[in-house]
Amino acid sequence: MKIKNKLLSIFCERTAARPFSFLLSPFCLLPFCLLAQSSPQIANHIPQTAIVILHTNDTHSHLESYNDPNFGNVGGVVRRHTFIQEMRRQYPNTIIVDAGDFSQGTPYFNLFKGFPEIELMNKMGYDVVVLGNHEFDNGSKALAKRLKKANFKIICANYQFKNKKLARLVKPYTIINVDGKKIGFFGLLRDMQQVIMPNHYQEVTFLDPIAAAQKMVDILKNKEQCDLIICLSHLGFRAEYEGDIADKDIAEKVPGIDFIIGGHSHLLLEEPVVVGDTKILQVWKNGAFVGKLMINGLDD
Numbered sequence: 001m002k003i004k005n006k007l008l009s010i011f012c013e014r015t016a017a018r019p020f021s022f023l024l025s026p027f028c029l030l031p032f033c034l035l036a037q038s039s040p041q042i043a044n045h046i047p048q049t050a051i052v053i054l055h056t057n058d059t060h061s062h063l064e065s066y067n068d069p070n071f072g073n074v075g076g077v078v079r080r081h082t083f084i085q086e087m088r089r090q091y092p093n094t095i096i097v098d099a100g101d102f103s104q105g106t107p108y109f110n111l112f113k114g115f116p117e118i119e120l121m122n123k124m125g126y127d128v129v130v131l132g133n134h135e136f137d138n139g140s141k142a143l144a145k146r147l148k149k150a151n152f153k154i155i156c157a158n159y160q161f162k163n164k165k166l167a168r169l170v171k172p173y174t175i176i177n178v179d180g181k182k183i184g185f186f187g188l189l190r191d192m193q194q195v196i197m198p199n200h201y202q203e204v205t206f207l208d209p210i211a212a213a214q215k216m217v218d219i220l221k222n223k224e225q226c227d228l229i230i231c232l233s234h235l236g237f238r239a240e241y242e243g244d245i246a247d248k249d250i251a252e253k254v255p256g257i258d259f260i261i262g263g264h265s266h267l268l269l270e271e272p273v274v275v276g277d278t279k280i281l282q283v284w285k286n287g288a289f290v291g292k293l294m295i296n297g298l299d300d
């Protein structure tokens with residue numbers, strides 16, 4: 001399936017998690033952003049049957065709102081939840097995803113070991129999540145214990161896990177059926193050798209992300225006949241160390257991925273970065289923004 005050959009409109013919006021003031025954000029000036037709350041006329045062009053993918057990354061245990069020097073008071077799961085509920089009410093075909101590192105970053109994680117993050121993501125109605133490196137901060141055993149509580153799908157296609165419970169909980173890919181369409185998601189996670197404790201690294205085996213991505217596209221496209229293929233990536237937008245494989249490399253070397261919803265780099269991509277037929281998205285960190293991808297006219 002090639003998006004460019006289809007009558008398909010894609011709108012991407014980054015919405016600061018400040019429901020009553022985000023229209024003042026500079027991002028509402030972006031060409032993809034003239035939607036919904038900012039313009040009722042344009043909102044009318046987006047039918048309620050549009051598939052909406054709301055995405056976060058690197059929320060880093062920021063459960064409460066906080067003051068950011070550039071954006072003011074932002075974030076917090078209450079705001080995010082309110083926004084998600086409103087979007088789901090307007091657009092019933094809404095899917096919520098996260099691109100990893102929902103753990104670590106505030107005392108909540110140190111005190112409560114990551115359980116509130118999972119519970120709150122359940123409450124917010126997350127559908128699919130890829131693991132980030134910080135999910136492993138307390139080791140594989142602790143992670144498996146937490147993930148057992150998750151009501152959402154957990155994906156990662158380029159790791160083998162020695163911990164049997166973790167290996168059972170994490171799948172390489174998942175498919176969400178929405179409005180008669182099959183949306184295939186697969187997950188990629190960066191090489192964690194340099195970023196987690198050596199004793200935790202013994203519990204995991206890193207596999208080549210390019211080979212893993214190619215395998216996933218083959219399965220999702222040919223076997224599963226998905227209408228849309230989305231990679232949730234915690235590789236990072238660009239290479240951090242020599243030999244790193246990043247989102248741009250995946251987009252360049254593995255054709256057939258429609259979107260890479262990325263994390264780890266804490267980048268606010270004001271417009272999707274287009275590499276070949278793939279569009280790469282990422283929305284900064286700490287839950288300050290929620291990315292909104294609206295797909296309309298995804299026909300056979």
Ligand SMILES: [Zn+2]
Binds near residue numbers: 101132133234263264
């Ligand atoms: Zn990370």
